[in-house]
Amino acid sequence: VQLQASGGGLVQAGASLRLSCAASGRTFSTYGVGWFRQAPGKEREFVAAITWSGGGTRYAVSVKVRFTISRDNAMNTVYLQMNSLKPEDTAIYYCAADTTHWGPPAQREKEYDYWGQGTQVTVSS
16 A cells, blocks of 8 residues: 655645545555644644545544545545644644554554655644
8 A cells, every 4th residue: 555645735824724645556445544643843643534435534632623534435535624724733744544454443553554655734823
């Protein structure tokens, strides 16, 4: 599985961005995908995840009302719509694939076995 994250950029607080995670390799509709982020000087943290079908989603408390994860299996892409962005959302955002677990969307890093390269999101105040 290869993952390519894109869509990051520099925006002002309150703005929106949509991140994309394009996948290739293994059949896309057979695994879950998650988004994580890492801010400078901090550990990487879970943001959101979606099951292989798109029928199940999970969010970090800090983003639950503002972010929406979705997927288009025909396009082999997972999206992260980010609204009402805050300076504390500034981080490198990574998408990852969970190809070995079934059930609810995973939120622990160790449950993901493939990672993309990350895309920078910077929110100015």
